[in-house]
Amino acid sequence: MTPDLMEEGAQRIAKVHGPVPGQTESGGRAADFGRHATPGEVDVTHGRILYLEDVCVSFDGFNAINKLSLDIAPGELRCIIGPNGAGKTTMMDIITGKTRPDSGTVFFGSTIDLLRHKEADIAQLGIGRKFQKPTVFEQLTVFENLELALKTNKGVRQSMLFRLDSAQSDRLAEVLETIHLADSVSRMAGNLSHGQKQWLEIGMLLMQDPKLLLLDEPVAGMTDEETARTAELFLTLKGKHSLMVVEHDMSFIRTISEIVTVLCDGSVLAQGTLDEVQGDERVIEVYLGR
Numbered sequence: 001m002t003p004d005l006m007e008e009g010a011q012r013i014a015k016v017h018g019p020v021p022g023q024t025e026s027g028g029r030a031a032d033f034g035r036h037a038t039p040g041e042v043d044v045t046h047g048r049i050l051y052l053e054d055v056c057v058s059f060d061g062f063n064a065i066n067k068l069s070l071d072i073a074p075g076e077l078r079c080i081i082g083p084n085g086a087g088k089t090t091m092m093d094i095i096t097g098k099t100r101p102d103s104g105t106v107f108f109g110s111t112i113d114l115l116r117h118k119e120a121d122i123a124q125l126g127i128g129r130k131f132q133k134p135t136v137f138e139q140l141t142v143f144e145n146l147e148l149a150l151k152t153n154k155g156v157r158q159s160m161l162f163r164l165d166s167a168q169s170d171r172l173a174e175v176l177e178t179i180h181l182a183d184s185v186s187r188m189a190g191n192l193s194h195g196q197k198q199w200l201e202i203g204m205l206l207m208q209d210p211k212l213l214l215l216d217e218p219v220a221g222m223t224d225e226e227t228a229r230t231a232e233l234f235l236t237l238k239g240k241h242s243l244m245v246v247e248h249d250m251s252f253i254r255t256i257s258e259i260v261t262v263l264c265d266g267s268v269l270a271q272g273t274l275d276e277v278q279g280d281e282r283v284i285e286v287y288l289g290r
């Protein structure tokens, strides 16, 4: 085929179907490295779902994050530990767009430059974040809370007209099973135990089917039994989602961890299995020294 015929064909196809996603009007690949950001699509061909390099943040001259470099593989469950003030929460603030770093690189997959996106966009791109305190709607039932999680970013009119389609109903039923709340679907969220509220909030994140879940101290305040069930839950989620879990509870970390990253003074101090990092002199020193 001659170039002019190819061009004509591309224009005809574009006229009928609109441009192919990721292609220009003429059929060429869009030159958008670092900007391609279709919700639900993350390019992990390079084996990383999250990639941070040389990230720095200072607050009034104090280096909270200091040349932090870290990457996470698709489907991985990565545990992050470190003393108070190490920068763990700040790192999550950076990934989710709440805090802008002074310098460095933060990529979601190999093409989405997270530093070009706002906090709300980042959630839409497939990064769900769970803060320490549960933030469920106490006056609504478990079902309504999960249903509401599908309505985010819809206008008031759209939200009022919103009805679950069959795929969404199936998803909701699946999430209820996953978070062990299938028997509590009609209960008011306010009447749930602390652990159940935490699971419900995780369920609300799961309704959006995030690629990456960031969980900051998820078992703080839970009973031993709730902690054990949360460990089971995270092991079920691993593989289907990538997880970054920050925790101080070492027995919980021992149950769920493969690779553990130790943060200290805003950068990676050590990384390996829990036994490896716990045997590392530098890690022992920072934990005992405080």
Ligand SMILES: Nc1ncnc2c1ncn2[C@@H]1O[C@H](COP(=O)(O)OP(=O)(O)OP(=O)(O)O)[C@@H](O)[C@H]1O
Residues within 6 Å of the ligand: 059, 064, 082, 083, 084, 085, 086, 087, 088, 089, 090, 091
């Ligand atoms: N917005 C801010 N303004 C000023 N300093 C801040 C801000 N956010 C964090 N910091 C400081 O940055 C450092 C890292 O805090 P961060 O909350 O990330 O630690 P962390 O590892 O999550 O600790 P913890 O285990 O106690 O939750 C701390 O010294 C904290 O006081």
Ligand SMILES: [Mg+2]
Residues within 6 Å of the ligand: 088, 089, 090, 216
């Ligand atoms: Mg913290």
